[in-house]
Amino acid sequence: MIKAIVTDIEGTTSSIDFVHRTLFPYAKAHLRAFLHTHAGDAAVRRLLAEVERIENRTLSVDAAADVLERWIDEDRKLTPLKALQGMIWRTGYESGALKGHVYPDTPEYLRRWQAQGKRLYVYSSGSVEAQKLIFAHTDYGDLTPLFSGYFDTQIGGKREVDSYRRILEHLALPGADVLFLSDVGEELDAARAAGMQTCQLLRDDKAVPARAHPQARSFADIVV
Numbered sequence: 001m002i003k004a005i006v007t008d009i010e011g012t013t014s015s016i017d018f019v020h021r022t023l024f025p026y027a028k029a030h031l032r033a034f035l036h037t038h039a040g041d042a043a044v045r046r047l048l049a050e051v052e053r054i055e056n057r058t059l060s061v062d063a064a065a066d067v068l069e070r071w072i073d074e075d076r077k078l079t080p081l082k083a084l085q086g087m088i089w090r091t092g093y094e095s096g097a098l099k100g101h102v103y104p105d106t107p108e109y110l111r112r113w114q115a116q117g118k119r120l121y122v123y124s125s126g127s128v129e130a131q132k133l134i135f136a137h138t139d140y141g142d143l144t145p146l147f148s149g150y151f152d153t154q155i156g157g158k159r160e161v162d163s164y165r166r167i168l169e170h171l172a173l174p175g176a177d178v179l180f181l182s183d184v185g186e187e188l189d190a191a192r193a194a195g196m197q198t199c200q201l202l203r204d205d206k207a208v209p210a211r212a213h214p215q216a217r218s219f220a221d222i223v224v
């Protein structure tokens with residue numbers, strides 16, 4: 001029996017377009033000014049040091065902004081970029097400039113599954129801060145009370161089997177009791193290799209079907 005469900009965000013609970021056409025441009029538009037204002041803050045300093053380590057060179061604030069803007073364009077899933085994006089999006093959500101997109105079936109089925117006693121978790125390349133923000137600011141209210149925990153790239157990349165093994169250790173459940181939901185075949189392959197059950201969300205025509213996994217057009221199609 002499924003005791004826990006771990007869900008991806010982009011392409012699964014929420015639309016790819018929202019992430020790429022609203023969230024990423026917002027982060028890019030505010031990044032440089034954010035870095036100039038906060039480069040002295042301890043948390044931002046640590047993240048900029050990580051950017052320098054990845055680039056293997058010393059960077060001025062503007063040079064770091066250039067690198068991070070390029071990473072946004074390339075959709076790189078690098079931890080310091082994702083952490084900085086989360087910090088920038090916070091201002092957007094709190095001012096009302098951003099509203100977290102979720103498909104209508106997302107809150108409905110998350111509530112239903114929680115009422116059935118299943119524990120719900122998020123695993124996204126977006127930072128834990130960004131995950132909490134998107135679910136706290138939806139048209140359906142604050143969905144964060146539905147979740148028992150959040151995982152981001154600090155636990156490992158989403159295409160790596162070890163990431164899912166580590167998540168299972170945190171959940172203290174065997175893989176057979178855990179269902180992972182994602183739109184990306186390589187992520188589902190890695191979760192299955194760790195022993196999890198899987199289901200691919202095919203929300204729109206952009207998703208590439210991974211026929212080795214059960215498939216669903218919405219959460220209403222998922223058998224738990």
Ligand SMILES: CSCCC(=O)C(=O)COP(=O)(O)O
Nearest residue numbers: 009010124125126130131134
């Ligand atoms: C937390 S919302 C922003 C998601 C994000 O930054 C991203 O890169 C999408 O990654 P996902 O693993 O949810 O497909």
Ligand SMILES: [Mg+2]
Nearest residue numbers: 008010011183
């Ligand atoms: Mg996804």
